Amino acid sequence: MSVNSYLIDLKKRMEGNLTFHCVMGNEASDLDSMASSVAYAYFLSRTKQKPGELYLPLINIPGADFKLRTEAVYLFEKTGINVENLIFIDHISLADLRDRCSLKLTLIDHNKLASSQEKFQDGVEEIVDHHKDEGLYSPTEGRTIEPVGSAATLVAEKMINLDTAPLEPAIAELLLGTILLDTVNLDPQAQRVTPKDEAVAMRLFEITGAGQNELFNKLQAEKFNTSALDTPDLLRKDYKEWQMGAVKLGISSVLLPVKEWLKKDPGIVEKFSKYAQSRKLDILLAMNAYTNPEFKRELVVFSADDQLKEKTVSFLLDSKIGLETIDTGMVKGAGKTIAFFSQGDLSKSRKKLQPLLNEYFSSWFTAELPDACSGGNP
Ligand SMILES: [Mn+2]
Structure with a gap:
């Protein structure tokens, strides 16, 4: 047998x-x-x-x-x-x-x-x-x-x-x-x-x-072959989430360059939005890491709340991890909710970035949450 x-x-x-x-x-x-x-x-x-x-x-x-x-x-x-x-x-x-x-x-x-x-x-x-x-x-x-x-x-x-x-x-x-x-x-x-x-x-x-x-x-x-995976699969393949003070934040590690991801799925923003919604996240990050031919990191920042996204981006820019905006052209439905960066500091893995974010968000008073009650979340 x-x-x-x-x-x-x-x-x-x-x-x-x-x-x-x-x-x-x-x-x-x-x-x-x-x-x-x-x-x-x-x-x-x-x-x-x-x-x-x-x-x-x-x-x-x-x-x-x-x-x-x-x-x-x-x-x-x-x-x-x-x-x-x-x-x-x-x-x-x-x-x-x-x-x-x-x-x-x-x-x-x-x-x-x-x-x-x-x-x-x-x-x-x-x-x-x-x-x-x-x-x-x-x-x-x-x-x-x-x-x-x-x-x-x-x-x-x-x-x-x-x-x-x-x-x-x-x-x-x-x-x-x-x-x-x-x-x-x-x-x-x-x-x-x-x-x-x-x-x-x-x-x-x-x-x-x-x-x-x-x-x-x-x-x-x-x-590292992600060709059989769609955006929701890529987001959940290697995913962790934390409650950081009043903010619930999720980070997906993704093995694909941002530009390839956008080519593969022009509807990426909607998928981020749905994923964040299904997990009741305030913020969803994707940390992209790949070797082509050198090791590279990229970072995607999403929040359905554009003010919260802006605050997160400002904090990350202040954190000196070498962020530079990626020119993504026209991303369908991007609005103000999503931002794409290359990340110069290759040492800042999810394990290293998470405590920085935790310290930042946990230090907030609840009152500082931008429009926490009027954002359409019942
Ligand atoms: Mn084993």
């Missing part, structure tokens, strides 16, 4: 009254979390599963978000795993399973449940992870926690050399691609790779026959 038929079979069997052994990655659900969960659940289903049990990979994000992980979209497709067959966190009720005493959890790529999932901690039966060990829970099937470059290394290590369930090339490539991406192509200078990652990767090369640089370069390129 191939991994795909395993997944199809799973979906049919999920109707039954079974013990569900969910193999689940962390909430950020990067490629490591997803690939390692699929590979390990498949492995456990063949080596451990008893009648009345079901071992399944559970992808810890809603199904609609999978397309945002563009490198995973690529690698799953390349290794012949049909994404339609994957089980996402919104396809299943962990609470129902727990209430029926039918829930067991294997934590992959994390060893502390997300706060919203802490209520399921009694079900944790195994942990396979490469983050710092928090020493939580009492997994009866063991805890494998080692500071290697990728959780996929630990999963592959468990699978290699086991005659009862030989590692298929598709699964081997899924794990190998993940290890390469996590260790920056096994490069010691990136300080991620360990001897174990290296040794496991060498074994996976033998099984897959994959070319190292070819696989790594393709994955790296796909990670």
Whole structure:
């Protein structure tokens, strides 16, 4: 049985009254979390599963978000795993399973449940992870926690050399691609790779026959390939928000030059407006970062309240982060609500800019909010 038929079979069997052994990655659900969960659940289903049990990979994000992980979209497709067959966190009720005493959890790529999932901690039966060990829970099937470059290394290590369930090339490539991406192509200078990652990767090369640089370069390129994403996707792909005093502010990190974005979507202003409205934001920033051929940063400032936008822009200009207006020509519906800048200070990432903004907005008295009550927000 191939991994795909395993997944199809799973979906049919999920109707039954079974013990569900969910193999689940962390909430950020990067490629490591997803690939390692699929590979390990498949492995456990063949080596451990008893009648009345079901071992399944559970992808810890809603199904609609999978397309945002563009490198995973690529690698799953390349290794012949049909994404339609994957089980996402919104396809299943962990609470129902727990209430029926039918829930067991294997934590992959994390060893502390997300706060919203802490209520399921009694079900944790195994942990396979490469983050710092928090020493939580009492997994009866063991805890494998080692500071290697990728959780996929630990999963592959468990699978290699086991005659009862030989590692298929598709699964081997899924794990190998993940290890390469996590260790920056096994490069010691990136300080991620360990001897174990290296040794496991060498074994996976033998099984897959994959070319190292070819696989790594393709994955790296796909990670930054936003061509399949529209403006709302680009805004939510890597998004964080904060309440800063009376101001609710969101910042999207976007991997695309502003000019390309405008070409791709002439209706960008309306999309910013809708996104800000749906999240009840006072201000929405996009921080664009890309390499072409040199690393560059750009900044988009949006507020439906033009006075608030102006105040934000003035503050950012005063902050000396090297802002220069980008000549965007005529942007449809731009009005006074949006501004586009190049950002000369490349060190000012979201992590660095956020505290500056927080200090500024938190120092405001509520009364200083321009027209807070007459802006049409009930
Ligand atoms: Mn990881």
